[in-house]
Amino acid sequence: MLGDRCTPTDRVESDSKGLQAKVSSRFRQIVLCYHAVSDGWTHPLSVPPALFERQIRTLLLRGLRPVSADDVLRRSRRSFHVTFDDAYSSVTAAMPILDRLHVPATIFACADYADEGAPLTVPELSHEAAVTPLELATMTWDDLRALAKRGIEIGSHTLAHPHLPNLGDAELFRELRDSRLRFEDEIGLPCRLLSYPYGEHDSRVREAARRAGYRAAFALFRNSPIKVDLFAFPRVDIYRRDNAIMTTIKTSPLYGPALAFLRLAHVR
Numbered sequence: 310m311l312g313d314r315c316t317p318t319d320r321v322e323s324d325s326k327g328l329q330a331k332v333s334s335r336f337r338q339i340v341l342c343y344h345a346v347s348d349g350w351t352h353p354l355s356v357p358p359a360l361f362e363r364q365i366r367t368l369l370l371r372g373l374r375p376v377s378a379d380d381v382l383r384r385s386r387r388s389f390h391v392t393f394d395d396a397y398s399s400v401t402a403a404m405p406i407l408d409r410l411h412v413p414a415t416i417f418a419c420a421d422y423a424d425e426g427a428p429l430t431v432p433e434l435s436h437e438a439a440v441t442p443l444e445l446a447t448m449t450w451d452d453l454r455a456l457a458k459r460g461i462e463i464g465s466h467t468l469a470h471p472h473l474p475n476l477g478d479a480e481l482f483r484e485l486r487d488s489r490l491r492f493e494d495e496i497g498l499p500c501r502l503l504s505y506p507y508g509e510h511d512s513r514v515r516e517a518a519r520r521a522g523y524r525a526a527f528a529l530f531r532n533s534p535i536k537v538d539l540f541a542f543p544r545v546d547i548y549r550r551d552n553a554i555m556t557t558i559k560t561s562p563l564y565g566p567a568l569a570f571l572r573l574a575h576v577r
C-alpha cells in the first residue's frame with residue numbers, strides 16, 4: 310500500500326530537498342489528523358467508528374483520492390491521507406474500515422509508551438487518566454509491527470510527547486533522533502515521518518527535525534507557516550463534533566486559506 314516506504318534513510322536528505330521543490334501551495338492536499346477511535350470515550354479526541362467511516366466516505370464521495378503519505382507529500386491531485394496521533398489502542402477499530410475503503414494511513418506513536426502500551430498520561434489528559442484510563446492505552450511494539458506488516462506507515466510522535474518548543478537543544482534533538490532510531494530498530498523499517506506533539510513547532514524545532522533525519526513532519530493547519538514547509542505539513546484535525554457537514558467544510562479548498570486569512574487579520 311505504501312509504495313516506497315523502504316527508502317533508505319541515507320537518501321532522506323536529498324529526497325526531502327526534491328520534494329520541497331515540488332511543493333508550491335499548501336491547500337490542495339488534505340491530511341486528516343485523528344486521535345482515538347472509540348464509542349466508549351466521549352472526549353473530543355475520540356471519534357466513534359461509525360462517525361469515522363462517515364467522515365471518510367464524505368471525502369470519497371467528493372471524488373478525493375485516498376493516497377499514501379508519499380503521494381500526498383508529492384502533491385497528488387485532489388487527494389487525502391489519514392493519520393492518527395498518539396497510537397491509541399482504540400485506533401485498531403478503524404483498521405477494518407480503512408481496509409474496506411482502501412484508504413492508506415499513518416500512525417504516529419511515542420516510543421517510550423510503546424514499550425508497554427502504556428496509557429498516554431500527559432498532564433493535559435490527567436482527568437481522562439483518572440476516569441477512563443483504558444481509553445488512553447497505546448499500542449505496543451508488537452501492535453505497531455503487525456500494522457506495519459499490513460501496510461500502515463508507522464511514524465514518530467517523539468519519545469515521550471513533550472512540548473518540543475520548550476525543550477533545550479540537546480533534549481529536543483534526543484526526542485527527535487532517538488525516537489526515530491527506536492522506531493527503526495523495533496519496526497525494522499526506516500522511520501521517515503514525524504508529527505509534532507500538540508502540533509507545536511517553531512523554526513528551531515523544524516530544523517532539528519531535519520537534522521534528525523526525517524523526510525517530513527506534520528503539524529496542524531492552525532499553527533503551520535503560511536508558506537509550505539515539508540517540516541510543518543498542515544493537517545486538518547478532526548474531532549467528535551465534526552459531522553459530515555463540518556468534515557466537508559474543514560476539508561474544502563477554502564478552509565485552509567480562510568484560516569490563513571483569519572490568522573493574518575488577527576496578527577494585525
Ligand SMILES: [Zn+2]
Pocket residue numbers: 394395466470505506507
Ligand atoms: Zn499527540
